[in-house]
Amino acid sequence: MDARSSGVNGAAILGFGHLGRPLAEALYQQGCAVAALKRRLTSDDICLPIALEAADLNAPEVWTQPFWAEHWAGKATWFCLLPPSAVADYADVIGRWLALAERFQVAHIVYGSSIGVYGGAVRDCDENTPPQPDTESARKVLAAEQLMWTSAVPNVSLLRLGGLYAAERHPLYSLLRRPSARAPHAPANMLHRDRAVAALLAAAGHPSGRLIRNVVETPHPSRLDFYRREAVKLGVAVPEFDLDDHSGGKKVYSLWAAADECSSWPEAT
Template identity: 60%
Template sequence: MNAPDAAILGMGYLGRPLAEKLFEQGSRVAALKRRLTSDDINLPVALDTADLNRVGVFQEAFWQQHWADKPVWICLLPPSALNDYPAVIGGWLALAQQFGVQHIVYAGSISVYGDGERVCDEHSPPQPATAGAVNIMAAEQLLLQSGVPHIDILRLGGLYCAQRHPLTSLLKRSSIAGAHRPVNMLHRGWAVAALYQAACTPGGIRVRNIVEPQHPPKHQFYRAEAAKLGLPEAAFDMADRSGGKTVTTAFDDFTIQAV
């Protein structure tokens, strides 16, 4: 795959490894984050900082200087990062249209399917049940209506890796619900690989679920992860027999395997 020059909105958990992967493959990369940290020094990226909640942020000079010539724009921002998520995504898309961007990759979430007990693929109707999921659905609609010829909406499963694992927060709780619900997880490495593949292979309008194919019960998944990490097991309420969704994909163009 030929790695394109790219601009990344959100230089964090997914943005940093994606930027590094693109750069290693010869891409010129621009990125935007809210504030700099010591880890940002000497990165091979045209890195700018800005508060996207601020009025007039899309008139800043760095958009023209570092973003206008990048053929692929990538959005990795979660709704929690913004006061008015749809409005900011809409302003960002308007700028993309102004610059003639041909390809946008958006990291969404399987939360748009809600929590009801069912099997979901890309043809299943969304049932967003949280404010965050509603905002993601609104952003998806803006993307699909933007007129940009290549749109990739990747609905990512629950993210984890050894350095930042949801087990850490579970260990602070007791009698955790949903012990027998299937998990829909996605290792950060596979998430970055899918985003990179999307950026390198424009293919019109694509909405894809990016989730590992195995869906063990939650208590089983986290027990195995605790053993890998050398941590205690999470305290699940094993009497809770409630079910949940299983997210699959109807497509074979993004191959994800468990790690």
């Protein structure tokens, strides 16, 4: 997906972390002007060719800082990749951010949401499946989705992403710290970070009113098979699983076969 050919001439990113940074790099490499915001700058950020600011979103005065007008106004597409754990009051932060988007007449909001909104019950989930969040974080994500959905921004794309993984930040490492991992036979609803970036770019280039997409790799391996495969690729030990644990879990699909290819996305009705 080329940002210029898709009409993404300017983009701003809230949440410049594991997913936000590679997204910003991809947008810049495609000729898109990029602004972004993170909690604090590091030495790796100094020479990045984007308008990167550091601010504490918990501070009320952040919303009147000049960088919003200087660098975010005029960017037609705004991404939200901020997790609930990053701030004290997620709904308040998202609400204030959306108010700025409406004030600056932003054309398109793209939210990196989570399949966690479907909860953990054993069932098949597609975009028509009612959310049943069963954690506080997932409830906050669903509330943020609803704020965006009812905002005055003309185009809102909610991408419910599977569990993210990449070589340098992989959930496998947390499993290796446990004596025994649960649910080896449950489906793995995973998504490589590169595919997540591709899906975000595709969504940005295809504003379609109100849109929800699940973005998960298929077919679904079992958790045991997924982590065994990844351990071999990374050259680390295979995590120990409780093989007698036959508990299941949800299996998330998209009604559109290639959710990271905008050519497969019909126009919203």
